[in-house]
Amino acid sequence: xxxxxxxxxxxxxxxxxxxxxxxxxxxxxxxxxxxxxxxxxxxxxxxxxxxxxxxxxxxxxxxxxxxxxxxxxxxxxxxxxxxxxxxxxxxxxxxxxxxxxxxxxxxxxxxxxxxxxxxxxxxxxxxxxxxxxxxxxxxxxxxxxxxxxxxxxxxxxxxxxxxxxxxxxxxxxxxxxxxxxxxxxxxxxxxxxxxxxxxxxxxxxxxxxxxxxxxxxxxxxxxxxxxxxxxxxxxxxxxxxxxxxxxxxxxxxxxxxxxxxxxxxxxxxxxxxxxxxxxxxxxxxxxxxxxxxxxxxxxxxxxxxxxxxxxxxxxxxxxxxxxxxxxxxxxxxxxxxxxxxxxxxxxxxxxxxxxxxxxxxxxxxxxxxxxxxxxxxxxxxxxxxxxxxxxxxxxxxxxxxxxxxxxxxxxxxxxxxxxxxxxxxxxxxxxxxxxxxxxxxxxxxxxxxxxxxxxxxxxxxxxxxxxxxxxxxxxxxxxxxxxxxxxxxxxxxxxxxxxxxxxxxxxxxxxx
Numbered sequence: 088x089x090x091x092x093x094x095x096x097x098x099x100x101x102x103x104x105x106x107x108x109x110x111x112x113x114x115x116x117x118x119x120x121x122x123x124x125x126x127x128x129x130x131x132x133x134x135x136x137x138x139x140x141x142x143x144x145x146x147x148x149x150x151x152x153x154x155x156x157x158x159x160x161x162x163x164x165x166x167x168x169x170x171x172x173x174x175x176x177x178x179x180x181x182x183x184x185x186x187x188x189x190x191x192x193x194x195x196x197x198x199x200x201x202x203x204x205x206x207x208x209x210x211x212x213x214x215x216x217x218x219x220x221x222x223x224x225x226x227x228x229x230x231x232x233x234x235x236x237x238x239x240x241x242x243x244x245x246x247x248x249x250x251x252x253x254x255x256x257x258x259x260x261x262x263x264x265x266x267x268x269x270x271x272x273x274x275x276x277x278x279x280x281x282x283x284x285x286x287x288x289x290x291x292x293x294x295x296x297x298x299x300x301x302x303x304x305x306x307x308x309x310x311x312x313x314x315x316x317x318x319x320x321x322x323x324x325x326x327x328x329x330x331x332x333x334x335x336x337x338x339x340x341x342x343x344x345x346x347x348x349x350x351x352x353x354x355x356x357x358x359x360x361x362x363x364x365x366x367x368x369x370x371x372x373x374x375x376x377x378x379x380x381x382x383x384x385x386x387x388x389x390x391x392x393x394x395x396x397x398x399x400x401x402x403x404x405x406x407x408x409x410x411x412x413x414x415x416x417x418x419x420x421x422x423x424x425x426x427x428x429x430x431x432x433x434x435x436x437x438x439x440x441x442x443x444x445x446x447x448x449x450x451x452x453x454x455x456x457x458x459x460x461x462x463x464x465x466x467x468x469x470x471x472x473x474x475x476x477x478x479x480x481x482x483x484x485x486x487x488x489x490x491x492x493x494x495x496x497x498x499x500x501x502x503x504x505x506x507x508x509x510x511x512x513x514x515x516x517x518x519x520x521x522x523x524x525x526x527x528x529x530x531x532x533x534x535x536x537x538x539x540x541x542x543x544x545x546x547x548x549x550x551x552x553x554x555x556x557x558x559x560x561x562x563x564x565x566x567x568x569x570x571x572x573x574x575x576x577x578x579x580x581x582x583x584x585x586x587x588x589x590x591x592x593x594x595x596x597x598x599x
Contacts, residue, residue, distance in 0.1 A: 095455040098124060101303030103278060103316055105131030107255050108425025108442045109309035110262035114155055115446045117269045128301060132277045142255050142365045142372045143171060143352045143436040146190050146248040151443045155265050163591035165261045166253035167368040169348045170583060172228040176542060177355040180489040186542035187351060191224030191247030192534050194569050203537055204521060204551040205562060214563055218541045220570045223247045226577045228351040233583035244572050252365050281320035289419045290316060304456050305420055308427040317413055317423040324414035331482045331506065332410035333378040334360050334432050338387045340403040342395055344371030347584035356490060357390050359497045368587060370400060376432055381495040416470040417463050422449060429474060434484060437477050440530060444473060472528040479510035480531045487543035521547035
């Protein structure tokens with residue numbers, strides 16, 4: 088047993104900022120520590136709004152809230168949510184082009200050779216169907232169908248995953264309920280000063296507009312783009328990635344929506360960026376992500392509103408951002424989460440997933456009050472690598488675009504720009520022989536890379552030589568059976584709208 092004088096364990100965690108990041112951290116960390124003597128206080132001001140744009144997720148969110156004891160149906164009902172099988176990309180290869188990036192596998196590997204090599208041989212013979220027809224996730228999405236995955240899939244053709252679209256403010260409210268039920272203390276106030284220790288520059292406490300002061304051992308900055316602690320107080324610095332990610336603005340608006348909600352996020356290319364459309368049960372989310380160097384706010388607003396023929400629920404609002412990351416996600420006794428740690432852009436719905444992985448890293452590397460530099464350095468290295476891998480995957484979409492009609496020059500610039508060496512290596516090895524490079528701390532696995540490569544028709548120069556050992560007719564028949572199995576499953580599946588009506592209609596939301 089340690090005596091009180093030598094006990095260096097952290098006892099007080101202070102989370103600055105609510106919203107999705109703050110309340111996810113509060114709920115998850117409180118559950119993690121359970122009855123251990125760790126106090127968690129969250130400070131937020133009800134007078135300060137949150138960004139609340141991100142309403143699309145990737146499948147990891149489901150594991151996150153399930154660990155808190157919440158079911159998929161609980162979350163769909165509480166947030167007016169819908170199901171997301173993937174993302175549909177429209178017009179990125181030119182007007183009328185479309186493909187889906189699903190959460191799931193393509194085809195079946197044969198004799199240890201990945202499926203895409205067999206598909207490429209048939210494509211060379213002029214006999215391959217679009218690759219999405221070999222994916223149950225993509226085919227369900229394209230058909231507007233939804234079912235939950237089999238717990239014991241009979242083959243890889245049955246393997247797919249799903250995420251959720253939700254109202255981010257309602258999800259934050261749900262996380263707050265979980266956190267407060269488990270003992271997290273909330274203080275409604277504005278921070279007017281961050282007090283640093285004179286001897287080492289660590290954060291000692293924060294002063295509130297109520298006159299109170301809140302001290303802590305570990306501070307988690309969830310204050311959004313502002314970075315109240317990590318940047319304003321600790322002046323950590325920022326790594327700018329705008330040379331590759333040109334979009335720095337978004338115009339967002341909510342609308343009534345029309346028709347049955349599709350089980351995917353729609354992203355449509357425009358002159359200076361792209362437009363999102365995310366279906367919820369009670370409204371739809373819409374936005375235009377664009378480069379301010381290639382269009383004006385007025386034109387962006389016109390593009391967004393001109394694409395919508397339903398009633399808007401408010402005036403479009405602009406959000407500005409700088410693609411990049413904090414130089415350190417963890418500086419002294421402060422860890423940044425969410426927008427405070429950096430931002431890429433919403434193209435692949437990674438913002439909430441990066442909050443999740445940030446929380447997991449805090450659990451894995453939870454420090455003592457000595458804040459061993461080796462622990463801090465490991466956290467920062469893991470965070471850097473993960474952000475760079477996500478960055479590369481997003482850059483890939485822009486690099487591979489095939490939009491020839493380009494009055495602003497945006498898409499031509501993206502297509503012709505040099506990319507990070509880590510991404511170039513991946514592209515080169517894919518082109519050479521269909522090989523996927525895997526790095527540690529990577530959010531997107533080979534099927535996702537295959538979806539983007541194939542969607543933009545970037546295919547290897549050759550396929551695995553062993554595939555030529557198969558008779559062409561037999562190979563055609565085998566892949567035809569795969570497509571048939573997928574199509575039969577889709578035909579027998581209810582629509583996404585029917586699933587939502589039966590299981591996921593929300594309970595009435597109580598007024599705060």
